[in-house]
Amino acid sequence: MRIGLLGTGPWAGFVHAPALAAHPDVEFAGVWGRRPEAAAELAAAHGVAAYPTVDALLADVDAVAVALPPDVQAELAVRAAQAGKHLLLDKPVAATVDAARAVEDAVAASGVASVVFFTTRFTPGQDAWVAEQAATEGWFTAHCHWIGSVFTTDSPFAASPWRQQKGALWDVGPHALSVLLPVLGEVERVTAVPGPADTVHLVLRHRDGASATVTLSLTAPPAASARGAAVELRGTAGVTTLPDRDEQPVDAFGHAVDALLTAARTGTADARDVRFGRQVVEVLAAAEEQLLRGDGKS
Secondary structure (H helix, E strand, O other): OEEEEEOOOHHHHHHHHHHHHHOOOOEEEEEEOOOHHHHHHHHHHOOOEEOOOHHHHHOOOOEEEEOOOHHHHHHHHHHHHHOOOEEEEEOOOOOOHHHHHHHHHHHHHHOOOEEEEOHHHHOHHHHHHHHHHHOOOOEEEEEEEEEOOHHHOOOOOOOOHHHHHHHHHHHOHHHHHHHHHHHHOOEEEEEEEEOOOOOEEEEEEEOOOOEEEEEEEOOOOHHHHOOOEEEEEEEOOEEEEOOOOOOOHHHHHHHHHHHHHHHHHHOOOOOOOHHHHHHHHHHHHHHHHHHHHOOOOO
C-alpha cells in the first residue's frame, strides 16, 4: 500500500514520517504540507517526494496518514475518502460533531478503511488491558487523569495554535476517552467544570451505569506531571490500573498502520475507526459547550 502523509508539524516529524518510512509492508510515497518548505525538508529527510498540492498526492497513493489540526484534517479526510483513499487519522478526528459525521459519512459512502491513532490503543500492553477490562462485567466507577506540561515547558507542541485554542480537553481528552468508552460504554451524560488555566474536570455517566471522573491538563507545573496518565477501574472484579506504556509513539503508529492494512484487506472495520472517533468528538463537544456556557449543566 502506498501511503502519503498530510502534515509537517512536530508530530508528523517525530512519529508519522519515521513510522511510515520504517514499515516493511507499505511504501511511504511522500509528503504534502501547508508550508511547502517544511514539506520539502521532511520529505528530503526520508528520501521521498514533496507534493505541491493535496490533489497531486491523492492521485499517487492508496491511503493517507494525516497529522494536521482537527479542523483541517476533517476537510481533507472527506476529500481523500471521496477519492477512494484509506484513512489513517489522528485524534481528534474533527473539531465539531458535524465535521466528524461528515468524515464518517464519506468513509461509509466510499467503502474505504479508516483508523484513528489513539496512541494508548495501539500500544500493545495497554490495548490488551483495555480489551481485558472491556470483557469484564461489573465495573462501578473509574478515575482518570491525563496531565501534561506542554504550556509550562519548552515543549515543541506549545506553539500549536489549535492546542492553544482547544486546550487539554481536545488534545489529551481523546486519550482518556479512548480507554474509558470501550470499557464502560458510550457516555450518556457529561458534566464539565473548569480548573486552573486549561485544566478541565469531567464527570461521565456511561450507558451501562458506571460513572467516571476525568482530570485533563496541559498546563500543570512540570513537577506535577510525573506519571501524567493514569486510569483506575473499580468494580465487582476488584481494582485494576492501566499499565505504563511499553512502547514509544512511533512504534504504536506502526501498529496503527498494521490495523489499517488489515481493515483494508479484510473489509472489516477496526474498533478504533472513524465511527469511534466521532463518538469521542461528541463527548468533547458536549463538554466544551458546557464550559463555554459556564453553567456546569449536562
